[in-house]
Amino acid sequence: MNAPDRFTLFVLDEGEAPVEVNEDTKIPNAATIKILKQDHTLGNMLRAQLLSMPQVLFAGYKVPHPLHPYFLLKIQTDGSIAPDLLLSEACNQLIxxxxxxxxxxxxxxxxxxxxxxxxxxxxVGGAGHGGAAFATSDDPYGTGAGTGGTASWGNRDDYLDF
Structure with missing residues (x-):
């Protein structure tokens, strides 16, 4: 009843900027970035990517309220690069x-x-498989479902092996 229409949570309005950068005046080399029409999925990925970069001293995000479709990303750098440029670099690495x-x-x-x-x-649960969900050749973990666990890792291909 009070919830907004679903499309307003992810479709940008006409002329609406997807990102707003506000420099922090109290903390050196820091900025708060408001990213519209996104949620925890992008916020957590960006935070993790930023924290993996050596120039970042702090990176965190918060979603102020679940009914407002944006999150705030706070970045503090060591001063060698501006926070907004570092965010752009982190986005390119994440892509x-x-x-x-x-x-x-x-x-x-x-x-x-x-x-x-x-x-x-x-x-799927065919005859001879003991009612197991997968046949031995389709078992990704090599447990030998339906065969008493006789399959081993060394003698078969596995789609989890990169």
Missing amino acids: GTLASLEGKFKREFAFKEADGAGLGATG
Whole structure:
């Protein structure tokens, strides 16, 4: 009843800026950045990426209220680079990391499809599998579901091995 329409939580209005940077006057080399129409997902990823950078002294975020679709990101640097430029660099690194993860994900499932090992008619609780959810060849952890745990890691391919 009091909740806003769902689309207003992620669609920017006409002329609305997605990012607002406010320099902090009380803390040296610090800024508070308001990122609109985003939530904890992006906030936590940016915070983690910023903390992995050696120029960052502090990085944190908060969502002031769940009904307001924005979060505040606070960054303090060592003075060698401005907080807004460091955020831009962190975003580029995060995009590269996510692109790499996407490539690995697609490659592994392409290998799985090429091997022909998908969930077929015998893959889900079929006869001879002891009612197990997966057949031994589809078991990602090598526990040998349905075979008494006789499969081992060394003698089979696993889609978790990068």
